[in-house]
Amino acid sequence: MNIGDVSARTGLPAKTIRYYEDINLIKPMRDDNGYRRFRDQDVHKLNFLGRARALGFTIEDCRTLMALYEDETRASADVKRVARDHLAQIEAKIADLKAMRDTLSHLVDACAGDDRPDCPILQDLGGKS
Amino acid sequence: MNIGDVSARTGLPAKTIRYYEDINLIKPMRDDNGYRRFRDQDVHKLNFLGRARALGFTIEDCRTLMALYEDETRASADVKRVARDHLAQIEAKIADLKAMRDTLSHLVDACAGDDRPDCPILQDLGGKS
DNA sequence: CTTGACCTTCCCGTCACTGGAACCCCCATT
DNA sequence: AATGGGGGTTCCAGTGACGGGAAGGTCAAG
Numbered sequence: 001m002n003i004g005d006v007s008a009r010t011g012l013p014a015k016t017i018r019y020y021e022d023i024n025l026i027k028p029m030r031d032d033n034g035y036r037r038f039r040d041q042d043v044h045k046l047n048f049l050g051r052a053r054a055l056g057f058t059i060e061d062c063r064t065l066m067a068l069y070e071d072e073t074r075a076s077a078d079v080k081r082v083a084r085d086h087l088a089q090i091e092a093k094i095a096d097l098k099a100m101r102d103t104l105s106h107l108v109d110a111c112a113g114d115d116r117p118d119c120p121i122l123q124d125l126g127g128k129s
Numbered sequence: 130m131n132i133g134d135v136s137a138r139t140g141l142p143a144k145t146i147r148y149y150e151d152i153n154l155i156k157p158m159r160d161d162n163g164y165r166r167f168r169d170q171d172v173h174k175l176n177f178l179g180r181a182r183a184l185g186f187t188i189e190d191c192r193t194l195m196a197l198y199e200d201e202t203r204a205s206a207d208v209k210r211v212a213r214d215h216l217a218q219i220e221a222k223i224a225d226l227k228a229m230r231d232t233l234s235h236l237v238d239a240c241a242g243d244d245r246p247d248c249p250i251l252q253d254l255g256g257k258s
Numbered sequence: 259c260t261t262g263a264c265c266t267t268c269c270c271g272t273c274a275c276t277g278g279a280a281c282c283c284c285c286a287t288t
Numbered sequence: 289a290a291t292g293g294g295g296g297t298t299c300c301a302g303t304g305a306c307g308g309g310a311a312g313g314t315c316a317a318g
Contacts (some may be wrong), residue, residue: 001153002296003295006293013275013276014276014277014296015276015277016276018297019275019276023274032151033282033283034282034283034296035283036296036297037296038134040198044255047256048254051253051254051256053274054177054229055229055233056233056253058273058274059273061168065250065254066314068251071246074233074244074246074248075243075244075300076240076241076242076243076245076246076248076250077241077242077244079240079251080237080240080242080248081239081242081249081293083236083237083240084237085251086233087233087234087237090226090229090230094205094223094226094230097185097219097222097223097226100183100185101219101220101223104184104215104216104219105213105216107212108213108216110248111208111212112205113205113206113209114203114205114206115204115205117200117201117202117203117204119197119205119208121194121205121212122194122197122208125177125180125181125184126177126318127173127177127180131267132264133263133265142306142307143265144304144307148265148305148307152305162313163265163266163312164264164265164266164313164314175298182305188304188305228259249300
């Protein structure tokens with residue numbers, strides 16, 4: 001399979017697939033003409049990577065998870081730790097965003113949104129005292 | 130005031146303050162020795178920027194909001210639109226993260242986390258069929 | 259006079275790609 | 289045989305919002 005087919009199958013842009021090869025996440029073969037030739041195992045890896053990225057794992061996490069995936073002697077505790085740490089980051093991020101949202105939605109609600117200049121949003125940003 | 134004092138007062142790193150000058154968000158004076166000299170109005174702007182950034186506004190949004198802040202003839206509707214759009218982005222981001230969190234927390238709960246290799250997290254990432 | 263804290267500019271690195279240029283390859287049509 | 293178009297390739301630059309660190313100038317204190 002050429003990169004275009006793989007892109008269609010995995011949903012990953014060709015650019016992304018080349019990038020993943022660049023950083024040694026995958027190692028596709030090469031045809032005589034220099035084209036990348038992907039085997040089923042490469043496609044499988046790319047699907048794995050796509051799903052892990054969709055769950056927000058960093059590339060380095062993906063590298064770790066892939067290594068564990070391919071290591072038959074892994075301990076599930078190692079996988080769980082990576083996932084739990086990432087989950088904690090996501091929870092923290094959600095909390096940050098919720099705090100922003102709460103403040104912002106109060107301000108937006110308080111703003112008349114007409115053609116007059118008075119604006120509680122700017123008052124708040126300006127120090128509101 | 131020199132940059133160090135301003136950094137202490139605003140809580141912004143000196144690097145960030147220099148960066149904001151670089152991209153023309155602030156225009157501090159210069160002393161004869163080349164040091165930046167900050168007036169109260171600069172500090173006020175930096176506090177404004179710090180608060181806007183803390184609410185997650187992009188630098189370009191901050192530039193827009195600053196311009197509106199300084200425009201006495203602004204319409205609050207313009208401010209409100211910027212804030213409402215940003216709020217929508219935050220809501221979207223929260224929704225994305227919640228979806229990740231839900232999937233991930235299920236997987237983490239399902240994983241034994243012991244020294245055996247069986248792991249529902251990797252099964253899911255690998256296509257789980 | 260020297261030390262050390264502060265300031266300056268400049269350049270590279272972050273993260274995970276994306277866009278674009280310049281070029282090669284293969285198949286089909288004229 | 290030439291041409292056109294749709295693949296593919298590499299390499300370089302840019303994204304956002306800074307942070308790290310080098311190399312060097314400035315200033316007050318001891």
